[in-house]
Amino acid sequence: MSSELAIKAVNLSKCYHIFEQPRDRLKQFIYPRIQGAIGQPTKQYYKEFWALENINFEVAKGEAVGIIGRNGSGKSTLLQIITGTLTPTSGSVETKGRIAALLELGSGFNPEFTGRENVYLNGSLLGLTTAQIDEKFDAIAGFADIGAHLDQPIKTYSSGMIVRLAFAVQVQVEPDILVVDEALAVGDWLFQKRCFQRIEKLVSDGTTLLFVSHDQESVRTLTNRALLLNHGKSQAWGTSSDVVLEYRRLLHEEEMAYFSSLIPEPAKVVHETASVDENEIEPNTDISAVDSRVSNARSSQLEFGEGHVRITGVRVLDCNDQDCAIFSPGDTLKIRVHCKTSEPASNLNVAIRIRNKEGVKIYSWGTLNQDMSMQFSGNSDKSFWRKNISKNEEFYVQFECDCPLGMNLYEVQAAVSHEETPDYSNQRILHWIDEAAFFQVLLRKDEYFFGGICDLRVHAQWSN
Ligand SMILES: Nc1ncnc2c1ncn2[C@@H]1O[C@H](COP(=O)(O)OP(=O)(O)OP(=O)(O)O)[C@@H](O)[C@H]1O
Numbered sequence: 001m002s003s004e005l006a007i008k009a010v011n012l013s014k015c016y017h018i019f020e021q022p023r024d025r026l027k028q029f030i031y032p033r034i035q036g037a038i039g040q041p042t043k044q045y046y047k048e049f050w051a052l053e054n055i056n057f058e059v060a061k062g063e064a065v066g067i068i069g070r071n072g073s074g075k076s077t078l079l080q081i082i083t084g085t086l087t088p089t090s091g092s093v094e095t096k097g098r099i100a101a102l103l104e105l106g107s108g109f110n111p112e113f114t115g116r117e118n119v120y121l122n123g124s125l126l127g128l129t130t131a132q133i134d135e136k137f138d139a140i141a142g143f144a145d146i147g148a149h150l151d152q153p154i155k156t157y158s159s160g161m162i163v164r165l166a167f168a169v170q171v172q173v174e175p176d177i178l179v180v181d182e183a184l185a186v187g188d189w190l191f192q193k194r195c196f197q198r199i200e201k202l203v204s205d206g207t208t209l210l211f212v213s214h215d216q217e218s219v220r221t222l223t224n225r226a227l228l229l230n231h232g233k234s235q236a237w238g239t240s241s242d243v244v245l246e247y248r249r250l251l252h253e254e255e256m257a258y259f260s261s262l263i264p265e266p267a268k269v270v271h272e273t274a275s276v277d278e279n280e281i282e283p284n285t286d287i288s289a290v291d292s293r294v295s296n297a298r299s300s301q302l303e304f305g306e307g308h309v310r311i312t313g314v315r316v317l318d319c320n321d322q323d324c325a326i327f328s329p330g331d332t333l334k335i336r337v338h339c340k341t342s343e344p345a346s347n348l349n350v351a352i353r354i355r356n357k358e359g360v361k362i363y364s365w366g367t368l369n370q371d372m373s374m375q376f377s378g379n380s381d382k383s384f385w386r387k388n389i390s391k392n393e394e395f396y397v398q399f400e401c402d403c404p405l406g407m408n409l410y411e412v413q414a415a416v417s418h419e420e421t422p423d424y425s426n427q428r429i430l431h432w433i434d435e436a437a438f439f440q441v442l443l444r445k446d447e448y449f450f451g452g453i454c455d456l457r458v459h460a461q462w463s464n
Pocket residue numbers: 016017018049051069070071072073074075076077078
């Protein structure tokens with residue numbers, strides 16, 4: 001390996017043997033030997049799982065490299081091979097200099113020993129003499145900042161205290177290569193900030209850093225190159241900002257695939273319904289042909305309520321009253337909530353909530369909001385709240401707008417409630433459904449563009 005390099009991995013692969021049952025492990029230990037001895041073909045009692053496949057990369061001395069990827073993508077396996085706690089199935093890794101690793105919480109600590117004793121134990125494992133540890137002890141204790149706990153056994157420490165002490169030892173030995181896994185996430189934000197500052201100082205003094213984190217911003221700020229692992233394979237290797245972007249793209253793709261599986265296929269036209277005026281509520285409309293796939297898109301776990309008025313389906317429709325799952329900003333977006341009574345009902349409020357995929361409530365609105373505004377304009381007689389609806393009656397309420405939403409995936413929650421008074425002050429939920437429907441908003445290429453969660457319809461003015 002060139003003297004300029006700190007780490008060189010060549011065709012690194014790791015295969016785990018997965019045994020379906022514990023006794024298969026024993027069988028694997030015994031039978032193939034016997035089968036081999038008597039000249040029979042040997043049988044395999046495990047399945048192979050490749051946690052890493054043909055990973056190649058080189059890290060120059062003093063370089064800071066991030067390793068990112070989804071859970072189970074192979075990051076810890078790779079770090080363990082680099083630090084020598086795991087052997088690869090094939091390929092090789094070479095490292096130069098003293099490696100300090102902050103991998104599993106407090107690994108290398110003896111829980112029965114005090115913090116002070118563990119500092120000496122850990123220091124000696126890292127190759128320091130007692131005299132060298134004596135010299136560094138005050139700096140280590142100062143960085144860990146755990147006060148009198150230093151003379152208590154480690155088993156009495158909180159996870160944050162363990163990580164403080166572990167980090168303090170690792171960084172004070174001034175390693176040639178520092179390997180940091182997710183462990184820092186355990187510390188409080190002030191400690192994390194101090195760790196990051198210390199890591200930056202070590203890197204600027206020439207330490208090589210391998211840093212695994214799910215926090216894309218830390219990877220971008222702390223490292224200059226990064227490796228993206230995906231199902232054990234190297235998906236991207238380059239500048240940290242490029243690789244973090246690639247990681248976002250990967251996460252986005254997977255989220256899209258997940259949400260599209262929840263969004264029902266746009267339904268065929270199954271019946272013609274009259275176009276409903278924006279503010280009109282139409283009881284007694286035929287809903288016999290509500291596409292069952294729309295209501296089937298949710299799990300029955302996600303609903304509750306007293307139940308004498310039930311939501312029988314929620315449909316998302318376009319300007320032609322066609323079931324639609326994809327919209328662009330400005331498109332007519334209709335959400336139709338179909339209900340059925342099992343007893344006579346009145347004082348109803350039918351409402352929707354729209355949440356984006358991050359779970360942020362973007363909007364909630366119900367018929368009572370409209371009734372209230374009718375009341376202000378002295379036209380409250382027509383309010384939905386005052387309507388008496390007979391037993392076994394089916395009706396729907398349609399909410400309609402010009403879609404003001406930004407690019408995202410959206411969940412519709414729907415609810416019907418009994419409101420004792422027309423001001424939401426005394427409410428009984430009759431039926432509430434989470435994940436009643438989903439839709440997506442995509443921006444059309446080469447058209448009006450905005451960023452963020454909703455369109456504020458801002459106009460820019462130039463003046464000089
Ligand atoms: N001893 C083992 N036996 C079998 N499979 C294992 C073993 N150790 C890890 N694996 C599997 O190898 C894959 C990679 O695991 P690894 O811990 O390296 O992932 P990771 O990227 O560090 O995940 P995370 O972000 O969740 O920490 C996972 O699918 C894991 O289940």
